[in-house]
Amino acid sequence: MNKQAIKTLLNTSFTDFSTFIDTLSNHRFVVSPEGKWSAGQQLDHLIRSAKPVNKALGMPKFLLRFFGKPAAAKSRSYEQMKDAYVAELGRGGVTTRPYIPPVTEANQREILQQQMHAQRDKMIALLDKWTEEELDRYQVPHPLLGKITVRECLYFTAYHNHHHLHTLQVREKPNQPWAEQLERALF
Template sequence: MQKTAIQTLLNGSFTDFSAFIETLSDHRFIVSPEGKWSAAQQLDHLIRSAKPVNTALGMPRFFLRWFGKPAAPSRSFEEIRENYRGLLKNGAVTTRPYIPHVSEADQKQPLLKQFAQQKDKMLQLIDNWSEQELDRYQGPHPLMGKLTVREILYFTAYHNYHHLHSLQSREQLEQPWAAQLERVIF
């Protein structure tokens, strides 16, 4: 996938997640049935996940050499997605720096603003990278090990969609929010 396609994918993943969050009532934003993260917590988690990506993208390339040279060519979006799914299936969970705080309803707009800022920053920073550099440099991922910059961007897009689909699944007709909430309360 070329850089412009990655930017389009990333933009869509951030925008789609934000658009879904906007549809949620304040109650549905902060409460989550069955002990899962709330939509607010998932949004906070995605912000926490995007920040180090933007930090790495903004670093002088020289500093990224500290993580070594990639041992293999960049994997495809599909390969990164399947690798991450496999880790989750085998019990992998987020690491401490990415665990979200409990949020209040009045934090919805500030969190959405932060999320949009991370998106805008990421899309802008990618412009400073050549196609070759996306494959030449790598950085650490807390669950997946070292990933090339291209793979990190693939992961970021998939990660946003993963959390979006998690929230959307709560809204399925077979399990409407009210029924899930009622099950938890009673």
């Protein structure tokens, strides 16, 4: 995927998540069913996850040399990054402490949505400062996947947003039988 395709992918992943959040009632935004994160907490988690990506994208590139050179001459594809992340989750990979969100309240929704949009806009703007070659030349550390190229990090970010969106969509699926809808409304 070239830079323009990555920008489109990132924009779509952030926007789709944000749009879905807007469809939820305040109750559904803050409820944490079965010990899982609420929609608000997932929103907060995605913001926390985007910030270090933006920090890396904005750093002088010579500082990124600290993380070494990528072992492979070419970055993995979006599908390969998705598969690597899903495999890591399957092996028991979990979120590390800096990315664990606190409990969120309904009155935080607008602020969190604004922060999500700001992170998206910043990421897309910062990407303009990178050449296609540089996206594959530099790598950054990822808490679950180890060192990955900047291009792979952007692929991961887009997939990560979609992963959390899918989690919420499955939880909030419409047209459920009445008993399941009642249970959703109560919890």
